[in-house]
Amino acid sequence: MKILVCISNVPDTTTKITFTDNNTQFNTNGVQFILNPYDEIALSRAIELTEGGKGSVTVINVGEANTEPTIRKALAIGADDAVRINAKPHDAWFVAYQISQYVKQNPFDLILTGRESIDYNGSKVAGMLGELLDIPSVSIIKKLDVDGDKGTVEREIEGGKEVLAIPFPFVAGAAEGVAEPKIPNMRGIMSARTKPLNVVEAAEIKNNSEILSYETPAPRGQVKLVAANEAEKLIGLLHTEAKVI
């Protein structure tokens, strides 16, 4: 079983988000970049599924050379090899297209992504990749098991879950519950340095979206405090002033 895990390089979850150039650029100054937490879950599950000689895990990233520490982290966690498509990841369409071109040349049984990247939150690469390769895609999964040449996934739906059986190959976006994130051990970190990382040039495509500007949420006003023994006053305020109950 050959598994491909698509990974992205994102700002650490504790990052305070600010912008520069008249709010048109994300301010990366002093920002620590990490392996997208959902991709880490996908990768951890891929490693579990292939442990004991049951297959191999390749990670793929669309990014410039500055994403290599994150790719090496994925190798340290346990991926067998890595591919970097050398381009700035313009948007989900660009990323999905580049990965689809690679997969058409190098087929995989199972392709995993995170449910979304924590920077642009699009949840789009999995579905676009599925469409480009004409294979099934599941956007947000909470559980993934493999049996022979098919997978069983549990998908989140509003107020419940849906269980699906899907023959290989397919694409799925992993969310919490799929696996506990693995922490690299010393052997992993040492071996990551020598594992293959192939750099591939990107194909040219026409973009269909551009981010023009950013803004941060409007600041909230001062908190209105109610004394601990006056709960009924709070309910009153929520009813008459905030009008939410």
Place this chain on the structure above:
Amino acid sequence: MSVLIYTENAEGKFKKSTFEAISYARAIADQTNTNLVAISIGDVADDQLNLIGKYGADKVLTVSNAQLKNFVNQAYASVIASAAKKESADVVVLSNSFSGRGLAPRIGVKLEAGVADGAVALPETTGDKFTVKKTAFSGKAFATVQLTSPNKVIALVPNSYHVIEKPAAGIIEAFSAETKESDFKAMVKEIVRSTDKVSLPDAEIVVSGGRGLKGPENWGMIEELADLLGAATACSKPVSDAGWRPHSEHVGQTGIAVSPNLYIAIGISGAIQHLAGISSSKVIVAINKDPEAPIFKVADYGIVGDAFEVVPQLIAAVKEYKASA
């Protein structure tokens, strides 16, 4: 040209988020002087279908057959894209629900359309410019994205647009969709829905508990308060990581981002990752014994006090309020 709205249903019924998306799509159609066509897939009774016209659809296409009874991502995307082609729709709107997030990218590729997921406001359409405000950085920011392709797909975040009644013809018409065999490779084995609970992404009120509640055995009062308010229950990351509550309740940067009218945070200190997930809430109430807790920086109302004393009082106050209302 026209605008196409996919009206998602859950077991044959439309949810509030679907009506929000219809109202939103109607506003885009008005803005661009065109018609609004809806597409409904699966078994939906006429009384439900008639509601689509009430919120502004000129025409309602329906597709129903045994194969399409349950949601199949690939097949539904094919149906919606073929409806868009038939109706010459250049804008396709759907709800940014779990299913919508699976459909939008596939439809985008089929229609060679730019996709604006996580939309929180009406697009600006001046001249040939088409821009949409969407969530970014997991609730820590918004991005204005320009869709530069002739076709566009927009997925609207629940609770970010009002339901507006705007009766239109809403003529119901059967639609025979083009699907292919390979669209049906994924087989639904089981669907589990807890119908007695409010679903978190759709909820108008959310009652959320954190580590301050000390253990899963203390969630009874959270559930009681939520039940009384018709709210969904939620939790912070440490709580779901500890296994006190399921991951599906985790609100925050790496969990679910919510946008309810009222978010009540109980025993949650307000780490930056949690605040990201609740930043779109209209009103935030914080209950925490630490007056310095960061949650009070974003809260509109707060009580500094012990959750174990305050929550039972709140429950009593809500009961009293409901009895008098």
